[in-house]
Amino acid sequence: MRPRLYRDSLRTATQAALTLACAVLLAGCKDDARSAVPGGDVQLGLRLVTQYQCGACHVIPGVQGADGKSEGAGPSLDYIGRLSYIAGGIPNQPANMVQWLRVPHAVKPGTEMPPMGLTEQEARHMAAFLYTLR
Numbered sequence: 001m002r003p004r005l006y007r008d009s010l011r012t013a014t015q016a017a018l019t020l021a022c023a024v025l026l027a028g029c030k031d032d033a034r035s036a037v038p039g040g041d042v043q044l045g046l047r048l049v050t051q052y053q054c055g056a057c058h059v060i061p062g063v064q065g066a067d068g069k070s071e072g073a074g075p076s077l078d079y080i081g082r083l084s085y086i087a088g089g090i091p092n093q094p095a096n097m098v099q100w101l102r103v104p105h106a107v108k109p110g111t112e113m114p115p116m117g118l119t120e121q122e123a124r125h126m127a128a129f130l131y132t133l134r
C-alpha cells in the first residue's frame with residue numbers, strides 16, 4: 001500500500017503544480033489581452049513602422065534611427081503597450097489603436113499626429129508591433 005500512497009501524493013503535488021501553472025498563465029493572458037491584434041503580424045509591423053518613418057517623430061525601441069527628433073515630434077513609444085490611454089484619453093485597445101494610426105484626427109480632433117495614409121491591414125501589423133513595447 002505504501003508505494004500507492006506515495007504515487008497518490010505525487011499525483012496531488014503534480015496537480016497542484018499544474019493548477020498553479022495555469023493560474024500564472026491565465027494571469028499572463030489577461031494582462032496581454034490588450035496586445036492581441038487580430039490579423040496583426042509583429043515582424044511586418046516592425047518593418048512598416050521603419051518604412052513609414054514613424055521614428056522621425058517618435059523614439060521607438062528596436063527601430064533603427066527612430067530618435068523622434070523631427071519637428072512636431074510626439075511622445076516616445078517605448079512603453080506604448082503598457083499605457084492605459086492613447087494620446088492621453090483614448091482607451092488603449094487594439095481597435096482604437098488601429099483607428100488612431102490610420103486617422104488620428106478622427107479619434108482626437110486637433111491632434112498634431114498626421115494621418116500617414118496607412119491601410120487598415122498595415123495599421124494592424126503596426127499595432128501588433130507597438131504592443132510588444134512594454
Ligand code: HEC
Nearest residue numbers: 052054057072073074075085086087088111112113114116
Ligand atoms: C509628424 C510627426 C509624427 C509622425 C510622422 C508620426 N507621429 Fe505619432 N504622434 C505624433 C504626435 C505629435 C503625437 C501626440 C498626439 C496627441 O497626443 O494628440 C503622436 C502620438 C502617437 C501615438 C500615441 C502615443 C501615446 O503615448 O499616447 C502613437 C501610438 C503613435 N503616435 C504612433 C505613430 C506611428 C506608428 C507612426 C507611423 C505610422 C507615427 N506615429 C507617425 C507625431 C507623429
